[in-house]
Amino acid sequence: MEIGISTFVETTPDPETGEVITHAQRLREVVEEIILADQVGLDVFGVGEHHREDFAASSPAVLLAGAATQTKRIRLTSAVTVLSSDDPVRVFQDFATLDGMSNGRAEIMAGRGSFIESFPLFGYDLQDYNELFDEKLELLLKICESEKVTWRGGHRPAIKNRGVYPRPVQNPLPVWVGSGGNPESVIRAGQLGLPLVLAIIGGRPLQFAPLVQLYKKAAAQAGHDISKLPVASHSHGFIADSTEKAADKFFPSTQQVMNVIGRERGWGHYDRSSFDAARSFEGALYVGDPERVAEKIIYLRKNVGITRFMMHVPLGTMPHDDVMRAIELLGTEVAPRVREEVSTWEKNQK
Template sequence: MEIGVTSFVETKPDIETGIVMSHAQRLREVVEEIVLADRVGLDVFGIGEHHREDYAASSPAIVLSAAASLTKRIRLTSAVTVLSSSDPVRVFQDFAMLDGISNGRAEIIAGRGSFVESFPLFGYGLHDYDELFNENIELLMKIRESEKVTWKGGHRPAIHNLGVYPRPVQNSLPIWIGSGGTQSSAVRAGLLGLPLMLAIIGGNPMNFAPLVELYKKAAARAGHDVSQLQVGSHSIGFVAEDTERAADIFFPSTQYGMNKLGKERGWSYYDRSSYDAARSFEGALYVGDPETVAQKIIHLRKHVGITRFMMYVPLSTMPHELVLRAIELLGTEVAPRVREEIAKWEAEKE
């Protein structure tokens, strides 16, 4: 069971002062967060790609490379790379370089993205949303498999027996499929035999269990070894020494972020009752003291089949020292509890 952190490197206004920090400051802060996550024993840190004013990381590989030489063991991944509007050759090259700098710790989580700003920015049409992703994941996997590539698609120039360099340290650079929870994306990941990262950010996480089963059935149908497949959860959360303190600290920024996004997407108003329901044991917010958060993660592992849990923190802008403390508690208090309990559970099943 792997435990890690996801960040979109947000730069929304401070809830109390209204001040918006610079992109440069937030980028430096997130490098500190990655270094701390490594030091406290977390397994993975993911950076999301965005092309909006309120997010600072347009290129996850650059941010992760800044932290690569400052860390020793933590795996470094995008979360996600918006593959539909990216050149797969350049994506592979960027992460192969990250893999070299980190000595074999790079990963890619490829997705279609929940925002669409990158499409007009890079000259792609939204009517090709799905087709672009299908072509690009095919090419990305082909580059991973072979140093020399011959490929032809409908949206980029063909490649005729050309080498793609540099090559990564890892024999097979890990590529995950990021999904918002649609059946089609789960089936696609299963048929390709790729690990699946689910954005479990609302509702009851137990409702994702049938989706995981669908993913595994698709993988088995395609001839892949289901026992080797990983399933991850990207879930919003926050850890403090006391559950009520954690809830009170995390609510203002979460409410701001949810309602800002909700205005764009037509969601209902997010208030404290919505928040408290989501942080209940059956909800999708992992907010509380270390024991509370650990038990929710353990429940997710046992009943949904998640093998990697990534906590998205912070949502919106929070004081940096509180974010660092949450990461520290996740690594030193939550992760050991989860690993110990899951190890016992696995042993009992055998």
């Protein structure tokens, strides 16, 4: 069971003061967060790609490289790379470079993207949303498999026996598929034999169990060894010394972000009752003291089949010291409890 952090490097207005942190300052803070995550023994740190004013990480590989040479064991991944609007050759080159700088700790999490700002920015038509992803994923996997590539598609110039460099330390460079829970996307990941990441950010996490089974069934039918295919969750959360303190600290920025995005997408108003329901034991928010959060992660592992848990923190703008404390608690108190309990449970299953 792997435990880690993901961030979108938000630069939203502070919910109390209204002040907005600069992109440069938030980027430097995230490097500090990655270094701390490595020091406290977390397994992975992910940075999501966005192209709008309230997110600072348009280039996750560059940001992760800023921490690569200052860390020793933590894996460094995008969360996600919006592959549909990017060039797979360049994506591979960026992450192969990161892999070299980190001595084999880079990963790519490829997704279609729930935010669509990158499509008009880079000149892509949203009508080609799904076709672009399928085609570019095919090319990315070809580059990962072979130094010399010959390929032809409908949305990018063909490649004829060209080498793509640098080559990564890992062979092949790991590519995960990020999904919001669409059955077709999890089946596709299973058929390709690629690790799966589910964005479990609403509803009841147990509702994702059938999707994990669907993924494994598709993988098995395609001839892949499902015991070697990890499944990750990306879930909002926050940890403090007490559950009440964690909830009170995490709610203001969460409400602000959820209502901003909600207005864009036609969601209902997000209030404290919505928040409290989501942080119940059956809910999708992992907010509380270390014991509470550990119990929920263990429950997710046993009942959904998640083998990597990535806590998305912060959600919106929060004091950097609070975020650092949450990362410290996740690494020093939550992760050891989860690993010990899951290890014992897995032994009893055999």
